[in-house]
Amino acid sequence: MAKPDIHPKWYPEAKVICNGQVVMTVGSTKPELHVDVWSGNHPFYTGTQKMIDTEGRVERFMRKYGMFDQSAASDEQK
Template sequence: MAKDGIHPQWYPEAKVYCNGELVMTVGSTKPELHVDVWSGNHPFYTGTQKIIDTEGRVERFRRKYGMGGAKKSTGGDK
């Protein structure tokens, strides 16, 4: 059994706001939550994610593990 008086107030219908707009309700210890990013506007979930690669790291990774159009060199041309 939980002890009385040691747990925070629980709000089963806490409202989550993003940019001033109600986006969902969740259970929380606060009645309102204000967030900058949620699954409805996060680039990973919306499919608009872009990989920024200024140093060629992504391409090097893809070549190393065979995940891309570039073929792995055999080591003859260094």
């Protein structure tokens, strides 16, 4: 059993606030939680995330660590 008088007050209906709006309620030790990003406006969850890979990550890694095959690169350019 929990010891009395050592635990913080529990708020079972704490409000999560993003951009001035209550977006959800959760259980917390604080009555209000102010957040910048939540699942409702995060690009990954909303489907607006853009994958930008102007220079191939593998090629960049290989070149950085000297593992880039120069003969393969010259074959691709022809």
